Amino acid sequence: MLRLAIQKSGRLSEDSLNLIRECGISFLAASNKLKTEATNFPLEILYLRDDDIPGYVQDGVADLGIVGQNVLVEAGFPALEVEGLGFSKCRLSLAVPRAAAYDSIQDLQGVSIATSYPQILGDYLREKGVQAHLHTISGSVEIAPSIGLAEAICDIVSSGSTLLGNGLREVETVFRSEAVLIANQNLNAEKKELLEQLQFRMQAVRRARR
Numbered sequence: 001m002l003r004l005a006i007q008k009s010g011r012l013s014e015d016s017l018n019l020i021r022e023c024g025i026s027f028l029a030a031s032n033k034l035k036t037e038a039t040n041f042p043l044e045i046l047y048l049r050d051d052d053i054p055g056y057v058q059d060g061v062a063d064l065g066i067v068g069q070n071v072l073v074e075a076g077f078p079a080l081e082v083e084g085l086g087f088s089k090c091r092l093s094l095a096v097p098r099a100a101a102y103d104s105i106q107d108l109q110g111v112s113i114a115t116s117y118p119q120i121l122g123d124y125l126r127e128k129g130v131q132a133h134l135h136t137i138s139g140s141v142e143i144a145p146s147i148g149l150a151e152a153i154c155d156i157v158s159s160g161s162t163l164l165g166n167g168l169r170e171v172e173t174v175f176r177s178e179a180v181l182i183a184n185q186n187l188n189a190e191k192k193e194l195l196e197q198l199q200f201r202m203q204a205v206r207r208a209r210r
């Protein structure tokens with residue numbers, strides 16, 4: 001039996017469950033529980049915080065997972081990715097206060113930046129030759145400039161309205177993300193076969209949606 005970890009409640013949850021259902025896999029809805037078993041496919045679904053999913057799949061506690069690439073790469077396990085799923089598209093962007101002067105990334109030299117993605121942002125800035133002071137905070141990143149915690153932020157953006165509402169303007173795209181299927185790299189032959197069946201069904205669902 002395959003164990004698939006999905007987000008318990010959040011932006012990935014509904015689309016993850018819908019994808020599994022559209023693959024013809026039935027299970028009792030039980031988002032208040034920690035896990036459910038499918039009735040017509042050897043699959044168990046674990047409901048977890050999205051941040052915990054990459055580590056559980058890396059360690060083999062779960063065989064598979066559905067998680068945003070942003071969380072996967074930040075966790076340091078990009079190699080677990082099996083395929084993109086086409087939903088929960090968003091980007092990780094740098095933003096500065098609307099009135100701040102900004103011409104290029106070089107303007108962030110020595111600046112303090114609040115983010116929940118220090119690894120991805122750190123890699124990006126290193127590549128650009130920019131040294132900045134990163135403040136890692138776990139939420140409400142967009143209010144950091146207005147409370148004086150940082151001069152810029154790097155956060156997830158989908159429409160940009162949250163940035164506007166906080167008097168910020170997006171100046172650089174750091175990373176583009178979508179939901180991805182991830183898998184443990186040491187699955188046994190039986191589980192690999194089940195993963196292939198599942199991928200085959202997921203690809204058929206995505207073709208049918210287009």
Ligand code: ATP
Pocket residue numbers: 007008009010011012048049050051067068069070071088089090156157158159177178179
């Ligand atoms: P959890 O409680 O599981 O830790 P969370 O609050 O960290 O949840 P969500 O806000 O539910 O996470 O977002 C889950 C994922 O959805 C993000 O990591 C990202 O990949 C994707 N996403 C898509 N659009 C957005 C958006 N506008 N804001 C935040 N995340 C988005």
Ligand code: ZN
Pocket residue numbers: 049050051
């Ligand atoms: Zn999370």
